[in-house]
Amino acid sequence: MTEISSPKPSSGALGVSRRTLMRSAGAVGAVTLGAAATRLFTSSSIAAPIMSPADLSALRNPPICHVAGTSDVGPVGPARKLKLTWNANAICTVGVPVAAQRGIFARHGLDVELINFGGSTDQLLEAISTGKADAGVGMALRWLKPLEQGFDVRITTAVHGGCMRLFTTPSSGIASIADLKGKVVGVSDMAAPDKNFFSIVAAKQGIDPNDDIQWRQFPPDLLGVALKKGEIQAFSLGDPLAWVIRERDGLREIANNLSGEYQHRACCVLGISGTLIRTERPVAAGLTQALLEAQEYVAANPDEAAALFAQYSPTPVAQLAAMLRSHTHDHHPTGAALKEELAAYTEELKLVHVIKPSTNTARFADKVFADVLSV
Numbered sequence: 001m002t003e004i005s006s007p008k009p010s011s012g013a014l015g016v017s018r019r020t021l022m023r024s025a026g027a028v029g030a031v032t033l034g035a036a037a038t039r040l041f042t043s044s045s046i047a048a049p050i051m052s053p054a055d056l057s058a059l060r061n062p063p064i065c066h067v068a069g070t071s072d073v074g075p076v077g078p079a080r081k082l083k084l085t086w087n088a089n090a091i092c093t094v095g096v097p098v099a100a101q102r103g104i105f106a107r108h109g110l111d112v113e114l115i116n117f118g119g120s121t122d123q124l125l126e127a128i129s130t131g132k133a134d135a136g137v138g139m140a141l142r143w144l145k146p147l148e149q150g151f152d153v154r155i156t157t158a159v160h161g162g163c164m165r166l167f168t169t170p171s172s173g174i175a176s177i178a179d180l181k182g183k184v185v186g187v188s189d190m191a192a193p194d195k196n197f198f199s200i201v202a203a204k205q206g207i208d209p210n211d212d213i214q215w216r217q218f219p220p221d222l223l224g225v226a227l228k229k230g231e232i233q234a235f236s237l238g239d240p241l242a243w244v245i246r247e248r249d250g251l252r253e254i255a256n257n258l259s260g261e262y263q264h265r266a267c268c269v270l271g272i273s274g275t276l277i278r279t280e281r282p283v284a285a286g287l288t289q290a291l292l293e294a295q296e297y298v299a300a301n302p303d304e305a306a307a308l309f310a311q312y313s314p315t316p317v318a319q320l321a322a323m324l325r326s327h328t329h330d331h332h333p334t335g336a337a338l339k340e341e342l343a344a345y346t347e348e349l350k351l352v353h354v355i356k357p358s359t360n361t362a363r364f365a366d367k368v369f370a371d372v373l374s375v
Contacts, residue, residue: 079111080283085124085136088116088312091240091323092163092268093137094305099294101308108286121191125151128273135272135287139238140345141193143271145354147368152274154370155342156288157334158266159295162258162327164194165242167251168234169227177255178205181212186227186235188220193267194236197257199352209352224249239323240315247319258326265341266331277370285372292332299330339369 086096096114099105105112115133117124121142127133129152137159147153168174174183180202187195199209207213218226223235224245234254237245246253257267270291277284298305306320313320333341343365349355355364 079106079109080280080286081111081113082135082283082287083113083115083133084287085115085117085127085133087138088114089240090163090238091306091309091313091315091320092160092238092327094298094309094324095159095291095294095329096137097312098297098305098308099290102294102297104290104293104297105287108290110283110286110290112287122146122149125153125271128153128271131273131275133273134276135270135284137268137270137291139193139267140269140342141196141267141349142191143269144342144346144349144368145191148355148359148364153271153368154274154277155269155271155338155368156277156284156370156372157270157292158332158338158341159268159270159291160298160327160329161262161264161266161268161331162256163239163242163323164197164236164257164267165239165246165253166194166198166234166236166255167227167242167246167253170250170252172233172252174234174252174254177201178207179254180234181207183233184214184216184231186216186218186223186232188223188237189217190215192236192238194238196349196352196354197262197267198236198255200348201255203348203351224251227251239327240313240320243319243323243326244315258328263328264331265344266328266333266338269338272370272372274370277372281372284370288334288372292334295329295332298324299328302329334373335371339365342369 084096086093100112100114117127117133117136119127121138124133124136124138125143125146128136136153140155140158143155166177174180177198185198189195195215199213202209202213209215216226216232218232218235220237220241223232223237226232227235228249236242245251257265270288272284272287302321302324303317306317306324309320310317343361346355346359346361346364350357350359350361
């Protein structure tokens with residue numbers, strides 16, 4: 001059988017233009033995550049202006065900030081403190097620690113506290129909308145349904161594409177999603193973004209994902225065991241665990257979100273409190289811009305980015321770097337392009353009965369999106 005191949009982002013490192021050099025140094029303190037949260041603090045610095053696409057491209061390899069107290073340029077004014085939620089178990093959120101540890105948040109005048117959030121998506125979005133957190137990074141296909149309920153959270157940028165995979169055993173006889181009709185497919189939870197994604201692909205191929213496929217939930221680390229025991233015939237999961245299980249058990253990857261019409265579609269997004277956007281738009285813009293710059297760094301420097309993420313994962317750095325190369329960390333649309341992708345996902349979620357059929361797709365995309373980068 002032909003294996004699914006994943007497009008690889010460009011890895012050429014670019015220099016930094018004089019206009020985008022740091023104006024002041026920042027300090028980045030990194031500590032290992034505890035049971036609930038990691039705090040990464042940066043010293044104060046001047047907020048950088050919103051940059052053009054050319055400037056953003058030039059920041060693929062930004063300089064590391066000096067430690068506070070040793071820099072030739074001292075801090076200028078207090079940094080704005082923010083709380084950013086993320087999933088420290090997911091390699092696809094690598095841009096968050098990269099932005100912290102390479103001083104990118106500091107360069108935008110931000111003192112960011114990272115919170116490893118393990119609750120439900122509803123709880124996460126409620127925390128952001130009620131001010132317990134200022135922003136969060138998550139999967140569009142997990143967030144859009146809760147956002148339909150009216151949480152005051154707006155998506156300001158996509159972060160990357162890739163990281164959702166569908167596996168079976170080499171001897172199963174399953175070669176494509178079309179072969180899942182009548183089969184039992186394992187998932188980590190019934191609202192998982194990978195379940196939603198592969199349900200959408202199945203629906204587009206004429207398979208009713210609710211009637212023709214039986215979905216069965218297992219703890220993520222037991223999906224491979226369930227497949228070996230024959231309790232399921234396939235399973236979907238996200239990186240890094242998906243990648244690790246595939247390599248460990250010699251599984252066949254029959255589909256992913258890096259192929260066909262989805263190879264240029266983002267899957268992970270940044271959501272910011274609506275209140276913060278309305279009252280402190282420059283702060284929201286700075287956070288958005290910082291993550292965009294971090295993603296450019298990841299795309300150009302996957303080995304270095306993997307090494308920065310390694311403190312959160314037992315997976316070898318070489319495997320983490322290989323995962324990053326398979327993703328599209330250089331695909332992070334903003335503005336009209338992002339709104340189009342959100343509208344497309346919304347329409348597709350209506351196909352699988354996740355979003356209400358009466359939802360006006362364009363109006364909904366307008367509601368959940370905020371353009372904070374336009375001058």
